[in-house]
Amino acid sequence: MSTYVYAISASSHPALPEGMDGVGEPPMPVRVLKEGDLAAIVSDAPEGLRPKRRDLLAHQNVLAEAGAAGCVLPMRFGSVAPDDATVTGVLAERADHYQERLRALDGKVEYNVKASHVEEAVLHRVMAESPELRALAESNRRSGGGSYEDKIRLGEMVAAAVKAKEAEDAAEVQRALAPVAAAVSVGPESTGWLVNVSFLVDRGTAEDFVAAVEEARKSLAHLELRVNGPLPPYSFVEPGPAEPASSTAGADAGAQ
Amino acid sequence: MTVVPAQQTGGGGSSGLYDVLELVLDRGLVIDAFVRVSLVGIEILKIDVRVVVASVDTYLRFAEACNRLDLEAGPHKSPGLPDMVGGITESGARGKSKGALSGAAETISDAFKQAREEGESEPRRPRKATAARRKEEQE
Numbered sequence: 001m002s003t004y005v006y007a008i009s010a011s012s013h014p015a016l017p018e019g020m021d022g023v024g025e026p027p028m029p030v031r032v033l034k035e036g037d038l039a040a041i042v043s044d045a046p047e048g049l050r051p052k053r054r055d056l057l058a059h060q061n062v063l064a065e066a067g068a069a070g071c072v073l074p075m076r077f078g079s080v081a082p083d084d085a086t087v088t089g090v091l092a093e094r095a096d097h098y099q100e101r102l103r104a105l106d107g108k109v110e111y112n113v114k115a116s117h118v119e120e121a122v123l124h125r126v127m128a129e130s131p132e133l134r135a136l137a138e139s140n141r142r143s144g145g146g147s148y149e150d151k152i153r154l155g156e157m158v159a160a161a162v163k164a165k166e167a168e169d170a171a172e173v174q175r176a177l178a179p180v181a182a183a184v185s186v187g188p189e190s191t192g193w194l195v196n197v198s199f200l201v202d203r204g205t206a207e208d209f210v211a212a213v214e215e216a217r218k219s220l221a222h223l224e225l226r227v228n229g230p231l232p233p234y235s236f237v238e239p240g241p242a243e244p245a246s247s248t249a250g251a252d253a254g255a256q
Numbered sequence: 257m258t259v260v261p262a263q264q265t266g267g268g269g270s271s272g273l274y275d276v277l278e279l280v281l282d283r284g285l286v287i288d289a290f291v292r293v294s295l296v297g298i299e300i301l302k303i304d305v306r307v308v309v310a311s312v313d314t315y316l317r318f319a320e321a322c323n324r325l326d327l328e329a330g331p332h333k334s335p336g337l338p339d340m341v342g343g344i345t346e347s348g349a350r351g352k353s354k355g356a357l358s359g360a361a362e363t364i365s366d367a368f369k370q371a372r373e374e375g376e377s378e379p380r381r382p383r384k385a386t387a388a389r390r391k392e393e394q395e
Contacts, residue, residue: 005290049293056277063280076284078293090289114275123318123325137322145323155315158322188282198279228276234283 003081004028004045006062007072007232008091008098011039015069017062023055030062033084035091038098041066042087045080067232071106073098074232105236108182108200111209111229114193115173117166121222126161133157169223170195176216180209185235193226198235206230 004023009016011034021027024046033040041062049055059077066072081087091098127133136154140146146154173195178184181199188196201209206229213227286292 005287008285051281051293053277056280057273060276060280074284075290076282076286076292077280079285079287079290080293081290086289090287110279112275112279119321120325123321127322127325133322137325140319141323146319151319152312152315154322155317155319156310158318159310159314162318185283187278196278198283226275231276231279234279237283237285 001083002045003042003084003087004049005075005079005081005087006030006041006043006059007066007074008102009039009041009066009070009072010099010102011035011037013039013066013070013072015066016041017065020062020065021058022062023049023058025054027058033088033091035088036095038091038095040087040091041072042081042084049078049080051077063232067109067230071102071108072232073101073105073237074234101237105200105233107203108233108236109203109206109230110198110233110235111181111201111206111213111227112187112198112231112235113173113177113195113213114197114226115169115195115220115223116193116226117162117169118222118224122162122165123158125222126158126165130161133161166194169220170197172220173197173216173223173225176219177209177212180205180212183236187235194223200233200236201229203230 006022016032016039017030018032020030022030022043024043028043028046030041030043033042046055056077063072063074067074081090127137133154136150136157140150140154143150145151174184174186174197177197177199181201183200185198185200186196187198190196199209213225217223217225
């Protein structure tokens with residue numbers, strides 16, 4: 001039976017979520033493997049595990065529970081070891097590294113911030129800032145919307161202006177929140193947000209961070225800010241010391 | 257939309273859930289001695305896609321939106337139109353990459369929808385054209 005791994009923590013973690021529902025249908029119970037001063041939060045791996053919503057949620061819930069009580073190093077979804085002995089073997093082999101990370105992240109949580117433009121508000125902004133855009137829009141309007149070429153020309157310029165605004169606002173969000181965070185990690189770009197950035201925040205100053213978010217909401221009213229936290233420090237665990245740079249791709253290929 | 261900042265998103269179907277699951281899939285510790293489950297269909301998400309996609313669809317939509325926009329209303333009221341137009345000619349060479357990115361677009365919520373559908377053991381629906389979905393999302 002292979003072993004699904006949720007997180008690594010200190011064996012002195014005050015409330016390891018033993019017995020909680022893990023991934024799988026029916027859910028596999030969460031177990032704890034200890035090795036020296038370290039512990040791995042695991043369960044049996046279900047057959048045919050896939051990134052289904054239910055399993056992603058189970059993974060997140062186990063981490064949320066464990067992370068609320070003490071420091072954990074969250075694993076990326078879907079990490080499966082051949083057996084328990086492999087897991088404890090890794091803990092033993094890389095104990096110094098994991099202990100260093102646990103010390104570095106102790107008492108800290110992650111807040112992930114994503115933002116998108118409120119379309120009408122950002123269009124107002126770019127129009128307000130550009131006499132050229134206003135003139136073009138006005139001339140199109142006067143001629144009943146303008147020709148196809150007129151519309152493309154206006155739309156292209158507006159799209160460029162909005163895109164420039166996205167970069168500007170992404171930097172603005174970071175500038176507003178970075179001073180109240182211990183570390184910043186910029187996430188991948190995608191459709192759906194103009195900025196995706198995680199902040200490592202000391203539990204003791206989380207209030208300040210939340211207050212800074214509220215300030216940013218007021219001063220950047222043309223943005224919709226989505227904030228999630230406190231979370232386990234997903235974005236602040238480093239890759240292991242012995243891993244080659246391409247380890248992710250290699251592991252994925254091996255899984256297929 | 258208002259989100260309570262100090263919130264633990266643990267359930268429900270909000271966009272906040274997707275925002276957290278993106279972290280679960282994309283961040284966190286990877287150990288080379290372990291194997292990761294195949295994320296076929298989800299790894300595609302990592303393709304770097306800009307938010308404003310340079311496409312004729314987008315241009316037409318923005319042009320329409322600007323035509324409808326009432327610049328004299330609302331909190332973002334703009335200054336009046338200048339008397340004279342001209343002198344600003346910096347935009348000619350922009351946007352030559354029309355459509356270059358649009359084929360690559362696969363949003364994370366698409367994948368989660370797909371994942372959810374699979375989770376409910378439904379047959380996978382054919383995906384809508386990404387341009388149409390993007391349009392829906394932006395509106």
